Amino acid sequence: MSHHPPQIRIPATYMRGGTSKGVFFRLQDLPPAAQQPGAARDRLLLRVIGSPDPYGKQTDGMGGATSSTSKAVILARSTRPEHDVDYLFGQVAIDSAFVDWSGNCGNLSAAVGSFALAGGLVDAARVPRNGVATVRIWQMNIGKTIVAHVPISDGQVQETGDFELDGVTFPAAEVQLEFLDPAEEGEGGAIFPTGRLVDDLAVPGVGVLKATLINAGIPTIFLNAADLGYTGAELQPDINGDARALAMFEAIRAHGAVRMGLIRDAADAAGRQHTPKVAFVGPPRDYVASSGKPVRAGDVDLLVRALSMGKLHHAMMGTAAVAIAAAAAIPGTLVNLAAGGGARSAVRFGHPSGTLRVGAEARLEDGQWRITKALMSRSARVLMEGWVRVPGDAF
Template sequence: MSHAPQLRIPATYMRGGTSKGVFFRLDDLPAAAQAPGAARDALLMRVIGSPDPYGKHTDGMGGATSSTSKCVIISKATVADHDVDYLYGQVAIDSAFVDWSGNCGNLSAAVGPFAIANGLVDASRVPRDGIASVRIWQANIGKTIVAHVPVTNGEVQETGDFELDGVTFPAAEIALEFLDPADEGEGGGAMFPTGNLVDELDVPGVGTFQATLINAGIPTIFLNAADLGYTGAELQGAINEDPAALARFEAIRAHGAVRMGLIGSVEQAATRQHTPKVAFVAPPADHVSSSGKPIAAGDIDLLVRALSMGKLHHAMMGTAAVAIGTAASIPGTLVSLAAGGGPREAVRFGHPSGTLRVGAQARQVDGQWTVTKAVMSRSARVLMEGHVRVPADAF
């Protein structure tokens, strides 16, 4: 009986922000996986170890959470005035599915360092010492990200003293600019797909909720924590160990996706798990983070908790942070109201692992809200590099 050999595929395992994933150069993938389609999806699922009915990813590189079941494909830019194309795949854990519908804001921090280290950025644009500004085309959503990457002695600087809540050790700071982050290609061609800052979202069998539905960074449904019976200071166990709560959030997400024009029926939500996100907000309050660190109400503007791939996130997704910063900058949204109302260009919010500051510049043009950019700091680090192995008959 013959057996398929294992293929060796060049890859880098990287942390970006509070996520980590497997990074590939497009040209290093097997020929069948260099184009979108079933072969590429099957390959990435096998790399991660999905679908895994045990929910552990024991036989793959995944970590069995939404933050650690990710793959990234990088290539030379196909869009003028950019350095690289960045394509992100969110791999489902217990089902055979790769969601390409959105970006990962956290892993965006690792794209610039990977591109520089792999010679994808023109050497003339990388200083020997200083900051290299890498222009990234985010191919999933057709948006530009500018990563400001520190360089020392001609190489990416990874170590430093920048601390990020949700990440154990300090590292070098990478500033990210998400340019024109409103996703105008989805849900009616506007930042607010319904045309309203606040909607009444009716979810049969669950209830009717005030909701801010926004396309910025990533499509997001914002709710008031109090309307759901929460304080906004919940940690993962309070939500993720409550099957009824998870089912309720999924129902809200599905109906919100239809309302935003992202899908045509609630049944389609199962094939679009990565987007939209659901988050709930509350005014600032004294609370304790997941690490046991006390957070004073006076140190934050509001509390936010967000779900990713059906579970409460351990910190905050980078793309959702863009949505938070954008919504906070627009008076009248639920996010702005939770933060005290009024215009602002930056907000610091509490999440399960601590706090995060994000800035956004929004303005009204012909009665429509638009945002020019959102800014936040993250860090990134290579965890391992070399090759991943997958059975040759896996895709």
């Protein structure tokens, strides 16, 4: 007689959003123990994704063994006025038993509207037979509103189309996202936590670096590529195989997090991997993207490379793209200066997979910069739907 419990099955949808993918759940479909935050929920999501995996492959789960593909989303009808859906995002660590709830995933935000519409989480009266459905999303991790404009055909989400997103192989339907008031996060509140557009950031073992520390979309530390010995045209192999470079970036991240008021001590950064992000910027130059496609200096306003979960990202995190849009719109930040300086409402930046255009509306109020909204286009697609299975004693 076996003493091992059978597997249970949980309704789930596997979706791509932007250049990420993750497992999406409706809150009501989760086992009761996982319907509230806590250890049971974290253990369940770890098991679904296949973490922690000392082999780093997530073979026994739904994860894809990269930070872009080790993600989970929980959605529910919104309890807040003027919102349709509550969106909670978990970044699942690959080799440790840890789910980071400290930030948003901007890429997967593109899939939230589609999932909410298909899953009956949006009032039918708000969905046109043909046209564009406006889904008002409450991003629970950071307490922000995101508005997704999702195309609808014959009452169904339109997923196919000819919108191309660098970092995603196949075209799909365009989903426009508006991130409203992206800067006023709960932690510190100010878009520039230090009160300065550019800081001198002292990092032991590295030196003093010019840095723009910004809190928009996700807390981000922007550096000049040249100060680090880079150009901004690097691809993943240039950095991810270099242990010294990765250690340097983690030291910068830890000390920047302290300066931003996110943690008290640099040693605390190990428990907060998802935020802040570190990125470096450079002026336009020609390079060849990871797909082999040439990117011309004349096609971009600046180059940006960003690290996520300790590695150089293959494209650009959606939340960091919001930070880029915000920083580019404010004259004098390192991002703005890399793009040539001056006032600008949109930029096209080069990343390892190609280019992306982002926009932001910035204004100066009582001597403080305020970003009213950041805008970008993404796409999303259901890859698979049905049930995920986990052992009944997994959580």
